Structures are given as C-alpha cells and as structure tokens.
Amino acid sequence: MSTMQQEAEQPVPAGAVAPADDVSLVEALRNGDEAAFTSLLDRYHALLVRLATMYVPDRAIAEEVVQETWIGVLRGIHRFEGRSSLKTWIFSILTHCAKTRGQREGRSIPFSLLWNPDTEPSEPAVEPERFRPPDDQWPGGWVSFPESWNDIPEERSLSRETLSIVRQAIEKLPPSQREVITLRDIEGWTADEVCNTLGISETNHRVLLHRARSRVRRALERYLKV
C-alpha cells in the first residue's frame, strides 16, 4: 500500500455544477459508507486504470497511480465543494497523479496527446479507391454504394461475436483515438468532459473521434459483409 499523497488541488471548470445525486454520494462517503465507495469503484476504477496507462504504460504502475488517486479522493472529500461534478474531480486527481508519476518515470505528457492533426498524416475515413477518380464523369462519387445493414437481423448485428469484433477494432486503435471513442461512445462522456480530462482541444478531439469511428465502421463493414 503506497504512502498517503498530498491532497491534489485541482482546477475546476468554470460554471460546472455537481449533479444532485453527487451530493448524496459525497455525503455518504464522508460518513464512511462503504457501499458508496464500492459504487465509485464499480463505476470508475477500470476506466481510471485505462486512462492512467496513457501516462504510464506499465500496467502495474498505472494501478499504483489509480490507488494514489483513490487516496487523494478520500483525503480531499471533506473539502470537495461540488463546483465540478464528482466524476470530473476524480478524473482530474487521476490526471495529476498520472502526470506526476509519468514525470518520475521519465515522461511528461503522453506523446499521443501531443499529437497535432496539422502535422500528422491525414487518414481518410474511407479508402480513396472506393470513390471515382478526379478525371471521372462523377469525381468523388461512390464507385459502388455501401451495403445497407438494415436487413441484418439484430441477433447478428448485436451478437456477442459482433460486439467482440467491435471491441477488437477499438483495442487496435492508436491510443489517443481509442481513449476518445471509449470516453465518448462507450462511457457517454460529453465532448467538454473529454477535452477537459485529456487536455485536448475540441477540434483535436473531434478529429480523433472521427478517425476512430471511421476505423471501427470499416471493421464492422468487413465483418458484416454479405
């Protein structure tokens, strides 16, 4: 068990307000309610570990970082003012712990988050060969239309196998794309929450989301091909 860390002082997004159910959760935590803490673990622990691995790729170290994060949460819970949501606050403690540890391990910011769309090679959403060439009568038009998935029965389109294909496609994504699509489309975070937590601009986040979704769509299309 690592030693107690100093309380992290986290910047809070202006205007953010803690949701109503946060208030009772925070109260319960302060009163030492184990079920309240367990619910936080169930909800956030695995995701915290995933995000930590962006800063410290060694999984064991990432788990230590998350443990430090929970310690930071407990140490700070009495002073938590609810100016941000509990979730935002917890994840900002994570970012602080992860960056600090990352620095100690010799990395300051994950390279993936330094990624700049202006200097990175472009990545078309769909392979260029699927569109008519510039000298064609209909340049940029589909060579052949994509197949509709509407007639595929749900037993197939939402089968365990299909979900596994999608999960694999996400696991194969470059880390920054993977984390953005995970936070947005699996965890249901808003664009603002993602940008604030990862420290990236809205434009960058949108490019990453676009590329991630395009790759996953392509994997799904390949799998569902009649």
Next chain:
Amino acid sequence: MTLYPLTCQELVELVTEYLEGTLSPAERARFEEHLAVCPGCQIYLDQMRQTIRTVGKLTEESISSEAKQDLLQLFRDWKGV
C-alpha cells in the same frame, strides 16, 4: 464565395461534425442537400449511426475483486482515522 456541391468523398469526412452538430449552417445545408439525393451517402451515414450504437453496447471491464478488496481495506483504514 461560391460553395460547390459536396462530393461523396468529401461528405464522409464531414459525418462526425454533422452528428456533433458543429457544422456551420451553410456547411450543414450543403451536407443535407447532398444527402437528400445520394442513396450511397444515406447508407454510409446510417452505417456510422449503427456503428456508434453498437460501440455504445460495449461496457468497460469491471474492477478485479482483488483490487476491490485492497481498496476497500484502504477505505476502512481511512475511516478509522
């Protein structure tokens, strides 16, 4: 500045912004004009929506019981302070 109609190849690059609602009114009009007359892009947009829906069915793995026990112990220690 004259805005030429979108090609399909251009449209597929704008799908995310369209779904996010971040296209300007002019860009959105161009997008929807093309969509209205192009079955291929209608299918593509639908595929993208279905992709997002399917991704949404995935869940994060849960905390291991070992990690949970460790952290609950941490919590009890903190409580005791």
